[in-house]
Amino acid sequence: MAKDPIAPEIVEGMKEKKELAPENGRPLLGRVTRRSFLSHIGAASIAASTPVLASVSSHAPPVIEEAPSTDGIEGAVPVTLRINGKEHNLKLDPRTTLLDCLRENLNMPGTKKGCDHGQCGACTVHVNGRRVNSCLSFAIMHSMDEITTIEGIGQPDHLHPMQAAFIEHDGYQCGYCTSGQIMSAVALLKEPVGPTDEDVKQAMYGNICRCGAYPNIIAAVQSTRKQA
Amino acid sequence: MDTFQFSRPTTVDQAVQLGSTSSTAQQAAEVRFVAGGTTLIDLMKLNVERPKQIVDINVLPLDKIETAPDGGLIIGALARNSDVAHNSTVQRVYPVLSQALLSGASPQLRNMATTGGNLLQRTRCVYFRDTAHACNKREPGTGCSAIDGHNRMLAILGTSKDCIATNPSDQNVALTALEATIQVQGKKGKRSMPIHEFYLLPGSTPNRETVLEPGDVIVSVTLPPPVAGAKSLYLKLRDRAAYEFALASAAVVLKLNGNKIDYARIALGGVGTRPWRSLEAERALKGSSINATTFRRAAEEALRDARPASENGFKVELAKRCIVRALTMSTVA
DSSP: OOOOSTTTTTTTTGGEEEEEEOTTTGGGGGOOHHHHHHHHHHHHHHHOOHHHHHHHHHTTTOOEEEOOOOTTTTEEEEEEEEETTTEEEEETTTTTTTHIIIIIIITTSSSHHHHHHHHOOEEEEEEETTTEGGGBBGGGGGGGOOOOOOOOOOOOBBOHHHHHHHTTTTTOOOOOOOHHHHHHHHTTTOOOOOHHHHHHHHHHSSHHHHHTHHHHHHHHHHHHHHHO | OOOOEEEEEESSSHHHHHHHSSSSSSTTTTTEEEOOOHHHHHHHHTSSOOEEEEEEEEEOOOOOEEEEEEOOOOEETBHHHHHHHHOOOOOOOOHHHHHHTTSSSOOOHHHHHHHHHHOOOOOOOTSSSSSTTBBBTTTTTSBBBSSSSSTTTTTSSBBBTBBOOOOOOOHHHHHHHHOOOEEEETTTTEEEGGGGGTBBTTTOOOOOBBBBTOOOOEEEEEEEOOOOTTTTEEEEEEESSSSOOSSEEEEEEEEEEETTEEEEEEEEEEBBBOOOHHHHHHHTTTBSSSSSEEEEEEEHHHHHTTTSSOOOOOHHHHHHHHHHHHHHHHOOO
């Protein structure tokens, strides 16, 4: 199986937290992502409020949170998931939703958790080409499925036309619902959706945007459909 | 959420066997089948359902939509709501079913939810969904918080002193008007029942919603051959135009002979404790002329036994107008 550069040794590395080790001679600390930055801020605030622990941990090497250990969890089951064309061998608590698996076990935070009850659409991914709410599905139910997330739709240097259209038409404000909106919008390109803006509204109502960027989202979807 | 054992049978027989170890197939079943998961996993997150074993039936070969030998339609229990809604036969011959499905949930949920799962969709009563409150459906004998609580969305037909929870499904209202039958495979083999015998009234046991027993697997839903010359439609009234449960809805199948009504089937959603077939309205329509007086009389008949609670009295008139409107729409050429 090909190793996933984002989440190496998910299974093997689950027993212990991994130290930040230089990779290709470059320290990982130098590669600050928004996620790692936020988790370090969190660690710092905890340290500030617990001085005893802080004095101990200040000498310990910094650690990176990888996939949480499931070895100690009773009933953890092995599962292989195929996501964005890559296979991942995992051991999961059966309660893990597909959404939580993507975000917490596979470090793919592009898929967002909103309501966690299938009402907001922020967690939309494609399963076998069809859009679904990943919060209402257990990951272990998907061992035979082809899963596509926002990370598999396009990348900053080669955006999917729908992603480019969302930027072009300013289809967001805060951006939290955006990956779900784009996953829905990409899926509807292959669905029986009529030509009008009203048809697009109907096809997109499973994705809530509390900033209210709807007119721009519809514009982005329509411009992509015209290109296609 | 409580943890659970997970299994994935490859035959219906295996699924029946696994399900049979549960003491009930109703509320609080120890073994639950999962298909789309859109109801079950939601309720598990709320600790309303706490199964010890989950049986994933998604690999069973039950997802076909096929013409029946008698000219009807056999819909596999695992056929997704979106596949049924967009099936060309359903759209052409049973439009009420397609319209009902497309009026419910969201595109994502319809890609997940199945025909069999939708039959077992649970109420949206907020007290059922919140374990901090008393609920006879969730925990028999604890009382009903809804009767004197926030009951605006709840039922006015088929209620009891122990439960006024609404059946939330749109699909099942259409299937009721179409007189669907449900095929079940269980411990004692296969059996089939008309949809109006599938659902139980709450009475003093609202925790029992259907006739299903441990091990029973819904394998298909069969629609009878279409009534030649009949029209059908689904009208759903709700607080917003999309992505909302019905306050009142009507599924209508109507056949005219000139100016007279030859055949009528009426089912209501959003107002009943189960998908609500109105034989009274059907009797009032059959043989009558198509006009506003006939439609209003049928609507009055349908709601004659309505018993609203403190906040949902408006549903009585709303449901009547829903019926009149649906009948009017289905008689317009």
